[in-house]
Amino acid sequence: MAVNIAILGFGTVGTGLPTLLSENKEKLAKILDEEIVISKVLMRDNKAIEKARSQGFNYDFVLNLDDILADSEISIVVELMGRIEPAKTYITQAIEAGKNVVTANKDLLAVHGVELRSLAQKHHVALYYEAAVAGGIPILRTLANSFSSDKITHLLGILNGTSNFMMTKMSEEGWTYDESLAKAQELGYAESDPTNDVDGIDASYKLAILSEFAFGMTLAPDEIAKSGLRSIQKTDVEIAQQFGYVLKLTGEINEVDSGIFAEVSPTFLPKSHPLASVNGVMNAVFIESEGIGDSMFYGAGAGQKPTATSVLADIVRIVKRVKDGTIGKSFNEYARSTSLANPHDIENKYYFSVETPDSTGQLLRLVELFTSENVSFEQVLQQKGNGKRAVVVIISHKINRVQLSAIQDKLNQEKDFKLLNRFKVLGD
């Protein structure tokens, strides 16, 4: 017996599926009684079809989604086009036509997940997207299954391979932001407009999806605080190392009594933290839970084969469910109403890098400013000035988000101070 699937979009990930299917033919035959067959592939235009044919791909290429929707032999539609449209329309139509859907589209799931999931529920079809978060790491299914008996209190992830590659170069090779970005673009990790990667937007999409699986709560894009890499200076990276930390872009969700707080931001990670040694384009998700305690899931965040492997695992799951007659169950069955944490309840240490006039009395002014908000210092480093301007670096004791805002406001009000950077510092 054959299970016919259709692929929408035949780019990097899509062209990886045929290889995986043939490499794992024997194993898949052991697990399923049925063979997975790529029945139709939706292409953008005839030129794309010609190109695919010239590369040796001999599928039934079509230009119209209706050819796939009308094919009653096709039970699974795999969307690998990316971006919101036309992917959203196509997935909607596929679900309405009774097809099960697999997608790796994090943007779409983060922004329109609620709508698409409820549509899939209504039509009793599967909507799976393991590959949307941390590419090759099977984190979503693990959260849905293995953490069903556990309460997660804290999730900390390195969720964007491009920015982690850049931060690794900055930390280990002393490169600047610009040098790291140029290399990431040269290697094809970053696009010519790197906004999504370096401003934490891509990571925030993944964090939104993780929030649903780990905390059962849906977050709107603007409910996730975001800051990115653009302002990071060589000295920030050096000071992190000097103080025993590694600077990385993390996505974090904390649950406190009042609710959850989610943030993507550059973070000082203690060198001994398991995430501190996650380098290059690798991703990892570190979880603290009441049952299991600390756990971490590490792997490739992107790339043709890792992503295609996660997509294929979703397809296999659907084939099994169809055979078992249990199709249509939600990918993630844990859902609560969202409650956002009171900003008084979210506490962290912070690193502040402040440019001041290079004259006596400036440190005193800074100390007074912080003290007026009841913020004390764990470490202070006054760097040698150039006669005009100097930089003072502070690591605070733990403060809450309200204190943090107040400090930032006061620093901004002082015309001759300039807050160069403010990063979260992990640890007690």
Place this chain on the structure above:
Amino acid sequence: MAVNIAILGFGTVGTGLPTLLSENKEKLAKILDEEIVISKVLMRDNKAIEKARSQGFNYDFVLNLDDILADSEISIVVELMGRIEPAKTYITQAIEAGKNVVTANKDLLAVHGVELRSLAQKHHVALYYEAAVAGGIPILRTLANSFSSDKITHLLGILNGTSNFMMTKMSEEGWTYDESLAKAQELGYAESDPTNDVDGIDASYKLAILSEFAFGMTLAPDEIAKSGLRSIQKTDVEIAQQFGYVLKLTGEINEVDSGIFAEVSPTFLPKSHPLASVNGVMNAVFIESEGIGDSMFYGAGAGQKPTATSVLADIVRIVKRVKDGTIGKSFNEYARSTSLANPHDIENKYYFSVETPDSTGQLLRLVELFTSENVSFEQVLQQKGNGKRAVVVIISHKINRVQLSAIQDKLNQEKDFKLLNRFKVLGD
């Protein structure tokens, strides 16, 4: 509706289940429509029952397994007694009575897994044992589900928390083997007879189970090479660090064209390897596969709550399957006939620590001995002798298992040489 479960053995893990059930009541209610109720608990004797009652546990304690088997309301039996007997007999009877079984018993599964699994298949009941390997890490279900679309070529794990605790103390604090063992016993990590932990037996049980899930192959206990910690000296640990490695007890399975090779042994791990920073009682499994590439799963290897959480995840899975009408499917559906690698195909670098007479010409003899087996050196360190005996340390280039045996035989034939230690060295 309630799902009634029975617990066999009410020790550390068993007494953790009630807490977990109440802590996760709300979440479990969202995921399941049914409440999990501990209906009966099998105890050793009346004294044990009295003790449990005095600790505030108010269950229907029974002394006879038949009371559980005859209770048609009980659908799941959770075996937490450990060891082979009477656990094996009890699980057999439970399966034959049509009960689904959850166990954390690695010894039993590693030695009698084939028999028990086929019995469970025959009676269309579940036999799940996520907690048997790496306690809190959901590695078995992840291998069964998320790697269904991937081909694993290499598995390397830190699978025994006690020995990893000891190795961490030896590496980081410079403790001796005896000091580390005494501390592990004081903290309750090691038993008074530490054989299972320090000789790699416990790790080999877990490796046998992992082999089934990751490679689809069943290994008999004597098909896994084993060496342990007892011979490790302070100098071995120091030299590892000096050469850029960390010495740890690992379990490893490699697949080559001729088959798989499994081994538990002290191993020099390059400091940059993700497993090198897995310290204390933590466990981790590092996987290389053709699809995902490198991935790692890290967490607590033992302990009441992590183990109970994995047990409860198995129970939840059974409840779902019963509801879906899909109970009786094998925990792991990937099975091939076992084929063991040709020893010529398994290549590693090795560390040799050889005691020689403290006189000129000994290094030449050693070099000649290794050269006669076509083995060349990557690093050599001759330590200062005491006038009578000296120690020479060698890291070889890659050699296969046949060369390794030949070298060891020749070293043993030289009466005035003594092979103090031989450890595997990871890396190219």
